[in-house]
Amino acid sequence: MIEFYHVYKQYIKNQFAISDISISIEKGEFIFLTGASGAGKSTFLKMIYKEEVPSRGQILINSMNLNLLPDNKLYKLRRDIGIVFQDFKLLENRTIYENVAIPLIARNEKKAIVDKMVINALTLVGLTHRRNYFPTHVSGGEQQRVAIARAIVGNPKIIIADEPTGNLDTELSINIIKIFERININGITVLIATHDNNILKLFPKRILRLDKGMLVSDIGIGGIS
Amino acid sequence: MIEFYHVYKQYIKNQFAISDISISIEKGEFIFLTGASGAGKSTFLKMIYKEEVPSRGQILINSMNLNLLPDNKLYKLRRDIGIVFQDFKLLENRTIYENVAIPLIARNEKKAIVDKMVINALTLVGLTHRRNYFPTHVSGGEQQRVAIARAIVGNPKIIIADEPTGNLDTELSINIIKIFERININGITVLIATHDNNILKLFPKRILRLDKGMLVSDIGIGGIS
């Protein structure tokens, strides 16, 4: 489903944010991506939904080579991927409800369906009571949960979450990961970048560990780094 | 140094983000503020540097009543407080060096002093090699450390940090808290909002626990909730 072939990423000459990564992720896998701050986790994820392009190497999503994907077809890729951004990327001038609805509206879904799905997603993250608030009017953790709701609302085939629990307390973090687990059961691939060892311990999954852009370990289900 | 007298905060009618908090924090204390997402931690901190004003009650900082502080004297309060914002609040169009230098330049410090102090702060958070990068060009954890560097650069009397380790791995988180501890030794009051139980366990300090805006526990040094 997600395949990296000798992928390198240099933002700046001779500094590799990602260095020679080859990896294959199957449909329905649940994967944690870990590593120190600046190890390249976000960069790795960004290349999957083509916010960044590799400096070298190939990435295939569903057997489609991203290097060959034209800009005006990008939306097709992104509709299959639900993304929780590390910095949330919420629209300040739209309510939480509207923020979560965006991926559906962008897909031209009917109003009734949008309504049902948005409320569903907000219920999962426990934020229905905040649906008419604007993002700047809720707490950091609440914003993060809005971002999570938006990522899962459109029934994507892949979910990518970049430190989705950075602003959440342990209890809530576990709940969120459990939501991802539940989604994963339906065959949806889940990829979570996290630095929370607690979570890595509590949820025994495949763990990819990055260090200075290199994939230093790839431990299968049940393994703990 | 920091005194709250029956402080309430309502953003929205009949919804208390902070509810009847009275508390006193002495000079040189090191305090963790904890509680679930949406408990009111950020609101509590924002009222200290008057980004938000209480709906009811009085706040005294250094015996100065914030309600009586006019807008054009606010800067005096804020120069005494170093703040790590939950959402970093870095200026995108300035380099990391420049971002960290702002509090000093706003104080009209000499160039040589600015230079020394900025490099100092960046060294503490391990980011000297990124000093000429723009915030959007570094990782989430690096951004957070820039925010920390900016908070400590001006030798403030109080340091307020809102989830300063949300984007950092455990090792780095511990390092950062250690930096705050070192600063605290010099008599600087430190107030950190965090949901990281790990840290609460590792650093035995006074812990304020909020729940739905209320102060539900205030455990002294050595206590663990």
Next chain:
Amino acid sequence: MNLLKTAIINSIINIMRNKVINILSLGIIAFTLLIFGIFNYLSLNIENFTQNFSKNIVAIFYFNEGVEKKLIDDLTKRLENNVLVDSVTYFSENQSEIQFTREFPELKYILNEFKSSPFPSSIELKFKEKKKNTKITSLIEEIGKLSIVESKQVNLDWAEKITTLSRFITIAGIFLSGILIFISIFIIFNIIKINIYYRKEEISILRLVGATDWYIRIPFLIEGGILGFFGSIFASIILFTLLKLIPIYARSVIELSKGVLSFDFIPTSIFIRLIILGTSIGFFSSLFSIRKFLKN
């Protein structure tokens, strides 16, 4: 149709959301178009005004002695059919004499000494209003060259200058209107560019969550169109009000007679032009401005 309706409603909601910037844009667009409108109106009206002078031109043609009356009648008839000509008055030799006495009453008695009138016969040509001076001038030249005409007398001294002025204003008008259209487009284009630039984050987020380019583009196009449309409506209202107010003011100050400056002449074409211009500038500015944000 229904899709367009919701799109328009959403655009209006969106405009409301970004109130500050959009009200500013609207204001600037309105004023840019207003300036354009004023200029346009002015050049139209001055042109119109200078053409009014045509009715003040009087040309007198003196005929050779003994010219057959029939030839003169033919000429008169031909001239009366000319679109430029308002009236042709024939003065026989005697009538010329009468006129002479009217102009030089002191010399009346001289004429008593003649048996027949010593004056040549003549025609006096007056012109219709709102005719181009250039055309009138060339008609006068043409008649002057006829073999039966001995000499002509025309008060073209001022008329020529007015013609020059009129020509100049027309050319300057075209020139300046060109510049102003360009400037209007430039300003509005850039206002909308700022507007979009200001929302580049929104665009990038929309792209990241899987919106198609057209999904992103259409609201901006509609918003651009709406801004342009309402901008031009405001401009039209202000222009109209000004045009109603200026004459009242002007007349009270310089006692303009209605006849001289026909300020009541407010061509609706200006407003139509403004609205079409405004709306399409808004629309196309959005179309072009948004392009660069739809890369990657």
Next chain:
Amino acid sequence: MNLLKTAIINSIINIMRNKVINILSLGIIAFTLLIFGIFNYLSLNIENFTQNFSKNIVAIFYFNEGVEKKLIDDLTKRLENNVLVDSVTYFSENQSEIQFTREFPELKYILNEFKSSPFPSSIELKFKEKKKNTKITSLIEEIGKLSIVESKQVNLDWAEKITTLSRFITIAGIFLSGILIFISIFIIFNIIKINIYYRKEEISILRLVGATDWYIRIPFLIEGGILGFFGSIFASIILFTLLKLIPIYARSVIELSKGVLSFDFIPTSIFIRLIILGTSIGFFSSLFSIRKFLKN
């Protein structure tokens, strides 16, 4: 002084940082001022142009029969000292006769029958250029009312219209310049407001880390001033170029003689006005725009 220098340098760096929005602002400010400049120039020049007509006015005053030559000489002298008057030519009765024969050659032989000239004596008045027609008109009226003057003959028909036009253009010019100053200020003000609005986050962050209001304000003021200054410099350059180009173009098309339209008349006061206006608008717009962001 040194502080100001660093402040200006920092402002320029800042302008460079927000290139897109600032270049747009600069462009819009420049063009707004350009339009203002064009209008200002136009009203100055048209006024100037209409005043040129004064030298084409000719007034002839016929005296009563037997008026003492001394009285006429007195009048002539008085008129010669008048600032409006270019020349006064006296025609004795005989000279009037000569003129008559020149105008009506067919009638020359009539005059042979008289012993003394049957014509009244007269003076012909010509006027200097660039004089106000209103003043000339009232001078003519005044002379016409003198008891020694029997009648007058003036080619004021066109002149009066030109006067009306000139008066109208002056008033319209004041009116429109007023509107345009207002519009320029409005546009520039709002551009800078957008500019500041666009950076409201920066302002709020600066306040949160302890910057004083003046620390925040000063760069914006200087930036506003710089934008206004360079905007007006650009506007001046473009205006100057236009004013150099238009006459060349205009002359080639409508064969304007230099004398008629003195387009070479480019008053430097326009540029000075533009630069002062631009800089101060930039400065004060910033001052007022930033206020609302310095609350809390």
